[in-house]
Amino acid sequence: MSGVEQVRFTEQRLSEINAVVKKYPAARSALLPVLHMAQKDFGYLSMEVQQLVADTLNLRLMMVREVVTFYTMFREQPTGKYLMEVCTNAGCMLNGANELVEHITKTLGIKVGGTTPDGMFTVTEVECAGACGGAPVVQINNEYHEKVDAAYMDAFITKVNASAEGDQA
Numbered sequence: 001m002s003g004v005e006q007v008r009f010t011e012q013r014l015s016e017i018n019a020v021v022k023k024y025p026a027a028r029s030a031l032l033p034v035l036h037m038a039q040k041d042f043g044y045l046s047m048e049v050q051q052l053v054a055d056t057l058n059l060r061l062m063m064v065r066e067v068v069t070f071y072t073m074f075r076e077q078p079t080g081k082y083l084m085e086v087c088t089n090a091g092c093m094l095n096g097a098n099e100l101v102e103h104i105t106k107t108l109g110i111k112v113g114g115t116t117p118d119g120m121f122t123v124t125e126v127e128c129a130g131a132c133g134g135a136p137v138v139q140i141n142n143e144y145h146e147k148v149d150a151a152y153m154d155a156f157i158t159k160v161n162a163s164a165e166g167d168q169a
């Protein structure tokens with residue numbers, strides 16, 4: 001075995017992709033939604049995954065790369081076990097999202113987009129999470145946390161770290 005596994009979409013995902021492609025006059029218009037699907041399926045967009053997207057949509061890899069590197073919501077590196085996506089759009093920003101990002105990154109000792117050395121946390125900024133009534137909003141993995149403040153995030157981080165230590169004991 002080479003150790004390099006070929007990445008591929010599941011049959012179900014392929015049929016979803018086909019359905020999306022059919023909505024647009026050109027396959028490249030489906031690039032954004034398909035990249036979102038790929039990121040959901042594989043966790044991040046490695047070069048192999050970007051090539052897979054290019055092949056699936058019949059596009060040149062360069063075109064895929066341009067989009068992936070342009071948008072901060074796309075990740076080319078694996079994330080930590082807990083992906084904290086802080087909405088910094090207007091509604092959340094007005095409710096302290098920027099200060100929250102600063103607090104979390106400082107607490108964890110990483111930059112936005114970075115992952116803690118233990119592979120536990122990644123922090124990113126995202127566009128409106130669609131839950132503006134609960135601003136500021138942080139999506140942690142697939143769960144929305146609303147009206148979040150520094151103390152809430154501190155408690156979350158402490159809880160995760162405590163349970164990780166418990167696992168090692």
Ligand code: FES
Binds near residue numbers: 089
């Ligand atoms: S502005 Fe943050 S959820 Fe809409």
